[in-house]
Amino acid sequence: MNTQLHIYNTLSRKKELFEPYNPPYAGMYVCGPTVYSNPHLGHARANTVFDILYRYLKHLGYKVRYVRNITDVGHLENEDIGEGEDRIEKKARQEQLEPMEVVQKYMNTFHRNMKELNVLEPDIEPRATGHIIEQQQFISRLLDEGMAYESNGSVYFDVSKYNDRYGYGILSGRVLEDLISNTRILEGQDEKRNVYDFALWKKASPEHIMKWPSPWSEGFPGWHIECSVMGMKYLGKPFDIHGGGMDLIFPHHESEIAQSTAVLHRQPVKYWVHNNMITITGQKMARSLDNFITLDELWSGDHKLLDRAYEPMTIRFFILQAHYRSTLDFSNEALQAAEKGYKRLMEAIDKLDTLKASGKSTIDVDELSGKCYEAMNDDLNTPIMISHLFDGVRLINSVADGKEKITGDDLEKLKKLYNVMVFDILGLKKPGQAGHNTELTGQLIDTLLELRQQAKLNKDFEAADRIRKRLTEMGITIKDTKDGAIWEL
Amino acid sequence: MNTQLHIYNTLSRKKELFEPYNPPYAGMYVCGPTVYSNPHLGHARANTVFDILYRYLKHLGYKVRYVRNITDVGHLENEDIGEGEDRIEKKARQEQLEPMEVVQKYMNTFHRNMKELNVLEPDIEPRATGHIIEQQQFISRLLDEGMAYESNGSVYFDVSKYNDRYGYGILSGRVLEDLISNTRILEGQDEKRNVYDFALWKKASPEHIMKWPSPWSEGFPGWHIECSVMGMKYLGKPFDIHGGGMDLIFPHHESEIAQSTAVLHRQPVKYWVHNNMITITGQKMARSLDNFITLDELWSGDHKLLDRAYEPMTIRFFILQAHYRSTLDFSNEALQAAEKGYKRLMEAIDKLDTLKASGKSTIDVDELSGKCYEAMNDDLNTPIMISHLFDGVRLINSVADGKEKITGDDLEKLKKLYNVMVFDILGLKKPGQAGHNTELTGQLIDTLLELRQQAKLNKDFEAADRIRKRLTEMGITIKDTKDGAIWEL
Numbered sequence: 001m002n003t004q005l006h007i008y009n010t011l012s013r014k015k016e017l018f019e020p021y022n023p024p025y026a027g028m029y030v031c032g033p034t035v036y037s038n039p040h041l042g043h044a045r046a047n048t049v050f051d052i053l054y055r056y057l058k059h060l061g062y063k064v065r066y067v068r069n070i071t072d073v074g075h076l077e078n079e080d081i082g083e084g085e086d087r088i089e090k091k092a093r094q095e096q097l098e099p100m101e102v103v104q105k106y107m108n109t110f111h112r113n114m115k116e117l118n119v120l121e122p123d124i125e126p127r128a129t130g131h132i133i134e135q136q137q138f139i140s141r142l143l144d145e146g147m148a149y150e151s152n153g154s155v156y157f158d159v160s161k162y163n164d165r166y167g168y169g170i171l172s173g174r175v176l177e178d179l180i181s182n183t184r185i186l187e188g189q190d191e192k193r194n195v196y197d198f199a200l201w202k203k204a205s206p207e208h209i210m211k212w213p214s215p216w217s218e219g220f221p222g223w224h225i226e227c228s229v230m231g232m233k234y235l236g237k238p239f240d241i242h243g244g245g246m247d248l249i250f251p252h253h254e255s256e257i258a259q260s261t262a263v264l265h266r267q268p269v270k271y272w273v274h275n276n277m278i279t280i281t282g283q284k285m286a287r288s289l290d291n292f293i294t295l296d297e298l299w300s301g302d303h304k305l306l307d308r309a310y311e312p313m314t315i316r317f318f319i320l321q322a323h324y325r326s327t328l329d330f331s332n333e334a335l336q337a338a339e340k341g342y343k344r345l346m347e348a349i350d351k352l353d354t355l356k357a358s359g360k361s362t363i364d365v366d367e368l369s370g371k372c373y374e375a376m377n378d379d380l381n382t383p384i385m386i387s388h389l390f391d392g393v394r395l396i397n398s399v400a401d402g403k404e405k406i407t408g409d410d411l412e413k414l415k416k417l418y419n420v421m422v423f424d425i426l427g428l429k430k431p432g433q434a435g436h437n438t439e440l441t442g443q444l445i446d447t448l449l450e451l452r453q454q455a456k457l458n459k460d461f462e463a464a465d466r467i468r469k470r471l472t473e474m475g476i477t478i479k480d481t482k483d484g485a486i487w488e489l
Numbered sequence: 490m491n492t493q494l495h496i497y498n499t500l501s502r503k504k505e506l507f508e509p510y511n512p513p514y515a516g517m518y519v520c521g522p523t524v525y526s527n528p529h530l531g532h533a534r535a536n537t538v539f540d541i542l543y544r545y546l547k548h549l550g551y552k553v554r555y556v557r558n559i560t561d562v563g564h565l566e567n568e569d570i571g572e573g574e575d576r577i578e579k580k581a582r583q584e585q586l587e588p589m590e591v592v593q594k595y596m597n598t599f600h601r602n603m604k605e606l607n608v609l610e611p612d613i614e615p616r617a618t619g620h621i622i623e624q625q626q627f628i629s630r631l632l633d634e635g636m637a638y639e640s641n642g643s644v645y646f647d648v649s650k651y652n653d654r655y656g657y658g659i660l661s662g663r664v665l666e667d668l669i670s671n672t673r674i675l676e677g678q679d680e681k682r683n684v685y686d687f688a689l690w691k692k693a694s695p696e697h698i699m700k701w702p703s704p705w706s707e708g709f710p711g712w713h714i715e716c717s718v719m720g721m722k723y724l725g726k727p728f729d730i731h732g733g734g735m736d737l738i739f740p741h742h743e744s745e746i747a748q749s750t751a752v753l754h755r756q757p758v759k760y761w762v763h764n765n766m767i768t769i770t771g772q773k774m775a776r777s778l779d780n781f782i783t784l785d786e787l788w789s790g791d792h793k794l795l796d797r798a799y800e801p802m803t804i805r806f807f808i809l810q811a812h813y814r815s816t817l818d819f820s821n822e823a824l825q826a827a828e829k830g831y832k833r834l835m836e837a838i839d840k841l842d843t844l845k846a847s848g849k850s851t852i853d854v855d856e857l858s859g860k861c862y863e864a865m866n867d868d869l870n871t872p873i874m875i876s877h878l879f880d881g882v883r884l885i886n887s888v889a890d891g892k893e894k895i896t897g898d899d900l901e902k903l904k905k906l907y908n909v910m911v912f913d914i915l916g917l918k919k920p921g922q923a924g925h926n927t928e929l930t931g932q933l934i935d936t937l938l939e940l941r942q943q944a945k946l947n948k949d950f951e952a953a954d955r956i957r958k959r960l961t962e963m964g965i966t967i968k969d970t971k972d973g974a975i976w977e978l
Binding site for chain 1 (some may be wrong): 554591593611618621626823959964
C-alpha cells in the first residue's frame with residue numbers, strides 16, 4: 001500500500017517516491033498559456049491536473065510554491081521548427097490591437113476560465129516580458145559555456161555540442177539522427193549550424209513590435225529560454241517539479257533541460273510530470289480540423305460539436321475521471337455521463353447530513369479512507385479515488401435505507417473524508433455554489449415544497465399541482481420519495 | 490449647455506474641452522496600485538472615478554486605450570523623500586515570502602476587489618518589473634540630455650538643471666525654494682546634488698532581492714520613472730490623459746512631467762486628471778491613525794469603525810454621489826444613506842417595466858436626458874447626474890400613480906436613458922446581480938407571494954402569516970402596497 005506520494009517521472013519513465021530537495025518546501029513550475037487565443041479543453045485539462053497536484057501536496061503538508069508562467073512573447077507559429085510569426089504579434093495584427101492588448105485580453109479570459117473551473121491561483125505567475133534581462137543574462141552564460149553561438153544577431157543553442165558533452169534527448173528519447181531527418185528545412189535557416197539548433201535570441205525584423213536591445217541585436221527571446229530562467233529564479237537550482245502537457249516534452253522541455261543543464265552542469269529538475277492530451281471524438285484537437293472547443297463555448301453550448309451547454313464542474317469532473325497520463329476523449333455522451341456521476345456524488349454528500357447515527361458501525365470508514373489515499377499516492381490516480389468514493393456512495397445510501405449502520409464518530413469521519421477528498425483535493429464545488437444566493441434558493445424551494453406537502457395533507461391537490469408546475473417551469477425537478485420530496489435544478 | 494465633454498485639467502487649473510490628439514482614439518494612463526497590501530477605500534475611489542471616465546469616453550464613441558499599471562518594484566516606504574525600504578520587499582520579509590509572491594497575492598486581491606466594484610479591466614495592465622530595460626533606456630536618454638547624473642552607482646534627476654531650462658513645479662505649483670526648506674535631509678543622501686533631486690536608478694544593497702544589472706550598478710528603478718516609460722510606450726509621445734489620486738500630484742506626477750519633458754522637449758500629457766481623497770469621519774486616512782478600511786473589511790463589516798457590512802454597489806454609489814474633485818467623507822450614516830438612495834434608484838428601474846403607456850406624455854424625457862448628459866459633460870459631475878435621475882424617479886412614481894402620463898415611445902426612451910446612465914456609464918449593477926440564481930430567486934419569491942395572496946383570499950391568514958414569517962427569516966422584507974406585495978432582500 002502506498003502511504004506516501006509516488007509520481008510518474010517522465011525522466012526516469014517510472015513512478016518514484018516524491019522527495020523534494022528541501023522538505024517541507026516543494027517547488028513546482030508548470031508551463032502556462034501563450035495568451036493569444038481563448039482557452040480550450042486542453043488548457044482545462046493541463047491546469048486542472050496540476051491543480052490536483054498542487055492541492056494534494058498542500059494537503060500532505062508541504063509548503064508549496066507553485067509557479068505558472070504567462071508566455072507573452074517569443075512563441076512562434078511553427079515552434080517545432082522555430083519559425084513563423086510571433087503568435088501574439090500575429091493576433092495583434094489581425095485584431096488591430098497593440099500586442100500587449102492582445103496579451104491582456106486573453107490573459108483575462110484565461111484567469112476567468114480557470115476561476116470557473118475552480119483552479120487555484122499559482123503563487124507566482126511570471127511573464128516572459130517581465131524577465132528579458134534575466135533571459136539575456138542566461139544566454140550570456142550559455143555563450144560563455146560555449147554551448148551557444150551568435151549568428152547574424154541571433155543566438156542559437158548548439159545542440160550537437162551539448163549532445164557530445166551531456167547527451168541530448170534524455171526526456172523525449174529523441175536522438176540527433178532522427179531530428180535531422182524529421183526536421184523540415186526552411187529558407188533563411190542557414191544562419192544555424194544545424195537544423196535542430198534552436199533560438200535563444202532572435203534578431204527582430206524592422207516591423208517587429210515586441211523587441212528589446214541586447215548585446216546581439218534588437219530582438220526577442222526564444223520560446224524555451226523563459227521557462228528555464230523563471231523556473232530557476234523562483235524555485236532554485238535545481239528545483240523539484242516541472243509540469244506541462246505531453247505535447248511540450250519535445251521540443252520545449254527537452255530544450256529547457258539542455259539549456260539549464262549546460263549552465264548548472266546537472267539536471268535542473270527532479271520530477272518531470274506530463275499530462276496526456278484530449279482527443280475530440282477520437283481525433284487529435286487541431287485548428288486545421290476545426291475541432292477546438294473553447295471553454296466559453298462549453299459553458300454556452302455554442303459550438304457545432306456540442307449538443308448543449310455544460311457546467312464548469314462537469315468538465316472538471318470529466319477530466320478527473322480519467323488518469324492524467326491517459327488520453328481523454330471528448331464526446332457529448334462522455335460529458336453527460338460525467339454530469340450524472342458528479343450529481344450522484346453531490347447528492348450523496350447532501351444525504352450525509354441526513355444520516356442517523358447508530359450504536360455500532362457495519363461499515364469501515366478507515367478502510368475507505370485508506371483506499372482513497374492509496375489511489376492518490378499512486379501517481380494521483382483520481383479515477384480510482386473517485387471509484388472508491390462511489391463505493392462510499394453505495395454505503396451512504398445503504399445507511400440511509402437502514403441496511404447498514406454507522407456510529408456518530410464514524411459518521412463524522414465519513415463527512416470529513418468526503419469534504420477533504422471531494423472539495424479540498426479534487427477541488428469540486430457544489431452545483432451553483434458560485435452564485436451568492438444558492439443557500440437562499442434552497443430555502444425558498446424547501447418552503448414551496450412544504451406548502452405543497454401541506455396542500456396535499458389538506459387534500460387541495462390542485463394547489464399542490466400548481467406549485468409543482470411552477471417549479472418545473474423554473475427548471476426545478478421534484479421527485480417524491482418516501483422521505484418527502486427532493487428537488488434538483 | 491455642455492454638449493461636449495469638458496474635463497478639469499490640473500495643469501491649467503481649469504475645465505477644458507476634451508480634444509484628444511488623434512480622434513476617435515483616446516489614450517488614458519492611470520496610476521495603479523503598489524501591490525503590497527489589501528486595497529482600501531482610497532483604491533475604490535480612484536479606480537471607480539477613472540472607470541467612469543473610461544466608460545463615458547467609450548459611450549461617447551471614442552476608441553479608448555486604457556492603461557493602468559501595477560507597481561511591483563521601486564516604491565519606497567518614504568517616497569516623499571525617496572528613502573526607506575522597498576514596500577514589497579519589506580512585506581516579503583514580514584510575511585516570509587518571495588517578493589513576487591507578495592506581488593501575486595495582493596494583485597489577485599486587487600483584481601477581485603475591482604471586479605466586485607464592477608470596475609472594468611484596463612486594456613493594458615503593465616508591470617514595472619516588465620519594463621526594466623525600457624526604464625534603463627529612458628534613464629540613458631536623460632543622462633544624454635544632461636538632466637540626470639550618476640552618483641555612486643545610482644542615477645538622480647537633476648531638478649535644478651531642469652528647473653532652469655523648463656521650469657519645475659508646473660503641476661503642483663511648488664517652487665524649488667519651498668522644496669529645500671520642506672525636505673527632510675537624511676543621512677546617506679549626500680550622493681545627491683540637491684535634496685530635491687529624485688532617484689531614477691538606485692544601487693541595491695547586497696541583501697536587496699529585486700535588482701537587475703544596469704550600466705550604473707546592480708539596482709532597481711526609482712518609483713516615478715515607470716509611469717513615464719509605460720505611458721509613452723503604450724499611448725504615444727505625447728498622450729491624452731493621465732490620471733491618479735491628488736496625493737500623487739507631488740512628487741510622483743510632477744517628477745513624471747519633468748522626466749518626460751526632458752526627453753520629449755514638450756509636455757508629455759494633455760490632460761492631467763486627479764481625484765480627491767477620502768476622509769474617515771473627518772480625518773485623513775493614515776496607517777498611523779489606524780483608520781484604513783480595506784474593501785474586504787467593508788464587505789464583511791469586520792472593522793471597528795464599521796456598524797455592519799456594506800455591499801460593493803453601495804460603496805460605488807457612495808463614491809459617485811460626490812464629485813470626484815471633492816473630498817468624500819466616510820461614515821456609517823453616509824454609507825447607509827447611499828444604500829437607501831441606490832435601492833430607491835433600482836426600485837424605480839424595476840418599476841419602469843410596469844408602467845403603462847398613454848396616448849400622450851406629460852413629462853419631457855428629452856429634457857431629462859439632456860440634463861444628464863450636461864452634468865456628465867461638465868467635468869463628469871456624477872452627483873448632479875444622479876440628482877437628475879432622482880428627479881426622474883419622482884416622475885416614474887407619478888406615472889405609476891396615474892398623476893403623469895407617458896407615451897409608448899417616451900417610455901422606451903426613458904428605459905433606454907436609465908439603462909445607459911445607470912448601468913453603462915455609472916457602472917452600477919442590480920443588487921445580487923453577481924449571483925447566478927438571481928432571476929430564479931425572484932421567481933421563487935414571487936411564487937411564494939402569490940401563494941400568500943391566495944391564502945389571504947381564502948381567509949387562511951395563518952398560512953399567509955407563516956409564509957411572510959418564513960420569508961422574513963430568510964432576510965426578505967415584504968411590503969404590502971395597493972398594487973400587491975413587493976419584496977426586497
